[in-house]
Amino acid sequence: QVQLVESGGELVQAGGSLRLSCAASGVTFDYYAMGWFRQAPGKEREFVARITWNSGMTTYANSVKGRFTISRDNAKNTVYLQMNSLKPEDTAVYYCALDRSAVRIKIRPTEYEYWGQGTQVTVSS
16 A cells, blocks of 8 residues: 655754655556645644656745755655745644645645555754
8 A cells, every 4th residue: 555654854943945755666557746735733734845746847835936856866766845944933743745646736735545644844943
């Protein structure tokens, strides 16, 4: 079955950078996408970024555009989220997720079928 394992979250100062990784295994779909979401305490899970595995097409939330970059390594079956110029409001648990059909751009959590366990990112001011 599909397994997603995130890593890379930690405590960082505002203005700093982090790179999150999500290693995928058991993926057998022909055309799929990977996404990053985040959830802060007391808030709903929100879309951060998405990449279509085959074409590499990317989509970003307005709140992270220009600061975050999503990428993938096909050989390692890993998706990355490079986060620069971090702000305290970026503090959240970050989750990677897999959309097994990828027929259109999807930004709602309910549209992704598989999820990792999450990794905590804390940005101090």
